Amino acid sequence: MSVRARTRFAPSPTGDLHIGGVRTAIFSWLLARHTGGEFYLRVEDTDQERYVPGATRRILEAxxxxxxxxxxxPDHDELRAMRTNEDYPGALDDGEYKGxxxxxxxxxxxxxxKQWAEWLVAHGYAYRANETPEELQRMRAEAQARxxxxxxxEEMRLRTDVRADEPHVIRMRVLPRSGRTEFDDLIKGRLSFDNAQVDDQVLLKMDGFPTYHLAVVVDxxxxxxxxxxxxxxxxxxxxKHVLLYRYFGWPEPQWAHVPNVLGTDGKKLSKRHGAQSVFEFRDQGYIPEALINFLALLGWAPGGGDEQNVFTREELIAKFSMEGIGSSPAVFDYNKLDWLNGVHIRRLPAEDLAARLVPFLARAGILVDTPEQRARLLRIVPHVQERIKKLTDAAPLVDFFFSDIHPPPxxxxxxxxMDRLQSLEALRETRRVVAEVEPFEDALLEQALRALCQALGLKPTQLFTVVRNAVTGKSVTPPLFATMAILGRKTCLIRLDRAIARLQSGM
Incomplete structure (x- = not known):
């Protein structure tokens, strides 16, 4: 696409961003970046009754x-001037960045x-009306009864002599009353709507606030x-929006109505299907690289026989096109998201992954807040990186590195x-070997313990299971010899001694 696209995402500050809306924002962002254009955020806060303090800040954070x-x-000044102070440290310093x-x-x-609503009235494309909410409700009830x-x-108005200086709304006229309004959609093709089924929409409310329909077209x-x-x-x-563009005589943007996102049950995505907001996914251990990759593939594919599924942001930008968006609803598959998240986690540098794990470990009660602990975590990361799909998966794999354990049962x-006597002998001999290995490194530990297997007439699985359980208290851990090397000789000996004592006491 050769046209430099200028796109926007325009959420209402009524709560956290729904993941379906974020998918549309990603498509808009990718189109702008692919064409060398611009992407901006507009806060549509005209529905003051549903306004949620802090929602705009959360949108910017997302x-x-x-x-x-x-x-x-919105820049800092605009955010501070909202109904509640929505200032955010990461906001743009200048709200007119890039013009x-x-x-x-x-x-x-x-x-x-107000200016453009009055223009429509003056040019015959809109009119003033002042039916009360009760009167409108009665009209709805009568229609429902029929x-x-x-x-x-317009002909349904109860009063036609509405003055500009008295409370009223401004409604658009649907013109012509008969016939159809047609336009092209980049995803759905040529669309046609019967004008007789399009109502005279309120454009400007009595309180001076516009409805979405006027505001979105003007903006x-x-x-x-x-x-x-x-x-x-x-x-x-x-x-309604197409007609307003034509009334004003403004060139229409290119329209693209993106299919809905469905759950695996074929119904529109909702809370019953799981996480709904960006922050719920973040808190469940998903990383942004994977979430953007996954959401971009919900309804879009590179086409041309390209079956790539794992994309960096740069790759998505390079390959994105509107032609790749399908016309059918997309299904939100958590299994695919989990898989993609694991792939992107494995792509992270160890230092980056370690830093991302720290807050998740803290939530699990594992504090990594000293230089020594951070260095230990950095040593651990390469050994768990292949085993986790989400950042929340790491805590049970690493907790025993940062706190003492109770001797296993x-x-x-x-x-x-094996019986208890064989297991006790295996632990005692392991303790002797561990005390002698020098230097205390995983390769030498593996060499020494494999030799011990032969000496005791045990299979590696037998000995290594006993040792793993003794030094970690768990049956599933990172690789055993790397684990022992990171724990260190002193810790391994203490835990082996406790295990030996526990096994002896039960005999």
Whole structure:
């Protein structure tokens, strides 16, 4: 695609970002980056009744965590001037970065919506109305009794002499009343809507706030949006927006309505399917590289026979195109996400993975807060990196490195197809060997303990099971000899002595 795309993501500050919305944001971001264009964030806070304090800050934090860089968005001054102070350390210093005109918070743009709503009235594309909520509800009830869809039209007004200086709303006229509104969609092709089924939408409310329909058209035009990517849920509103562009005489953006994300049961993704917000995925141990990779593949593929599944951000940017987005709903498969997360974890440098693990270990009660502990974790990481799919998987594999353990129960110290006496002898001989290995390194430990297997007439699985359980208290751990080397000779000897005592006491 040769056109430099300017795209936006425009969430409402009514809660944390839903993962389906984030998928659409990723598509918008990838399109802008692929074409060398711009991607910006606009906060659509015109629904003041559903406003949630702190939600805008959380949205910006989610974008930071995901690594979705912005070319425009609310700056510190705009965020502080919101209904509640939404300032965020990572906000842009200048809201007009790269020339995208602000403000980027809709409640700061009310004069623009008023101006353009009045323009529509003056040019015959909109009218004033002042039906009360109770009157409108009665109209809806009457339509329901007739088993009809309630569609408000100008001729239904109860009062036609509404003055500009009295409380009222401004509604758009759907023109012409008959016929169809048609437009092209990059994903769905040519779309057509019966004008008789499109209601005279409220554009400006009595309180001076616009509805989404007016605000999104005015803002997208004034801020130079070239491509509008949004979910299928917005399709019923599309003809209203197309008509408004045509009333104003503004060039339309390219439309792209992205199919919904479904759960594995074929129903629209919801809380019953699991995590819903970016932060829920983050807290469950998913990393942003994997989540972006996974969400990009929900409905998009590189095409041309390219079956690549694992992408870096740079690879996604290079290969992304609107042609690759399918028209069918995508299924959210946690098994694939877990697999991708494990792949991306294995791609991380050890230092990076260690740093990411620290807060997850702390949540499990494992503090890594001294230089010695951080150095130990760095030694451990290469041995667990291949074994974990999520950052939360690491704690049970490493806890015994950072805290003492209770001697395992006697039955856990008896090896497979061994009795207690054989297991006790194996532990005593292991203790002797461990005390003598010099230097205390994993390769020499393995060499010495394999030789001990032969001397005792045991299979490696038998001896190594007993030793693993004795020094870690667990049956599943990182590789045994690396584990012992990291624990150190002194710790291994103490734990072997305790295991020997435990096994002796049970005889």
């Amino acid at each position: 974008f930071d965590w995901l690594g979705l860089t912005l070319d425009g968005g 995208i005109p602000g403000p980027f918070v809709q409640s700061h743009r009310l004069h623009l919506y 088993k009809q869809t309630f569609i408000f039209r 997208d035009h004034l801020q130079g949006v070239t491509h509008v990517l949004r979910g299928d849920d917005w399709l019923p509103s599309a003809p 006697a039955e856990m110290l008896v090896g497979p197809k």
